[in-house]
Amino acid sequence: MQQNTTHTAPEQSFLTVKATASRFGVSPATVWRWVRNGRFPAPVRLSDNCTRWRIADITAWENSLETA
Incomplete structure (x- = not known):
């Protein structure tokens, strides 16, 4: 059986x-x-009870601190 991941x-x-x-x-x-x-x-609000941060947004924020 093939597993789809x-x-x-x-x-x-x-x-x-x-x-x-x-x-x-x-x-x-x-x-x-x-x-x-x-x-x-x-x-980002994914649903009523699910709020998350995009890793890409956090990484961009970190990179902006390095160049500031």
């Missing part, structure tokens, strides 16, 4: 608020505060 490219993947916070060593509340203050990319 779909792999998402990393730049098209999403992170939860917990995973995003862990990536930067901060709390989820800090991530939300950064978003509110316009210091971090806005999340």
